[in-house]
Amino acid sequence: MRKLILAISTLAFAGSAAFADPIQERQALMKERGKIAGQLSKVVKGEAAYDAAAVLVALKALQANAEKFHANVETLFPAGSETGDTTAAPKIWEDMAGFKAIEEKYLADVKAAAAAAPADVDALKAGFNTIGGDCGTCHQTYRIKKG
Template sequence: MRIASKLFFLIIGLALAVPGFAAKDPLKNAMKARQGEMQLRAFNVGPLFAMAKGKIDYDAAMANKLAGNLKLLLDLDTSRHWPKGSDIDNYMGDTTALPKIWTTYPEIGEYGKKYATAVNELAAEAGNGVDALKSKIGAVGKSCKGCHDEFREMQ
């Protein structure tokens, strides 16, 4: 009897847990993944801006590494990060992604290409002195902002 009732509760427990897990919205995971990637971009590019502005000392090895990290992120296949419907109209509070990303697709790809070009150029020069860094960092910042202005709801 006791074993039977334990088994009963175990089965009930599983029955409750499994649908709960299955019901977890996969679009929310995708939004978290892309926001995580954006956070990595910001975390790596931040000190590069600070070096270019003279807010922290220029460090060639660090500049090279940080720009290399940005370049490495370009290799991620992020296609699963942007499922249709995962926009601010459907997920207010979870995302700042505008529906325009999907309604004008593939326009955003052009902004992504500009960003990739800017990052590749930065990665080639960031370790070659503060002037070299300065000459390439502006285009990176512009490409971040350019895309955000078009495709992100800014508070």
Template structure:
């Protein structure tokens, strides 16, 4: 019984702490996303060599990152639209559109992982929708 109580308390603490600072959490998520895209983008543009293991690893990490940011309401709650942030007010005024853009991005990353690209051409085909999704979202929802 003590173990159950301890486990419940630990899970509650972890859950509550997961989005204790949504602004910091989403900034950290986007910084990680950006660092992974700085690995993948140059490969897709032909400025870096295609290495299967590197690309697959970065795609897996990008997928984990996308899954971590799937709860838009937790990462972008009302009251976090000001301060040290680059998001536009449209994140809140077009909430459904923003959620759809996030879901679209998450699906495209998952599809790229599922494709398991083994050469440059298959990687470019899998990565192009991700890049387009990022750009489209930034145009509407980011300053």
């Protein structure tokens, strides 16, 4: 029993420590998001076979990522975290309401795509194109392009 309590305490501490650096936490979420989107993109482009179960798993993972981001947007973008090793544009802090609106649309579109459980590649393309559009809108306004 002691080992179980110690393990739970360690995990709880590790979970709270992850937010000690909001820049690293939001970068980790975006990298995870990019990896999942990359898997779906391969299916959409015909570079990977369509597998309904695998697509649904990926969409659910994208939804979990979006929900975590949504639930923690305030702690991921606190004042002062706009400087340092980040590509988050100052526009986020200047227009937090606009940033949150785009993020909420993204979350709703990801949830809709996952709930639809696309039956084929064409259905996946429709939802994925909407999600990709959300990403593009956010990146154009709220992200600094690298080099």
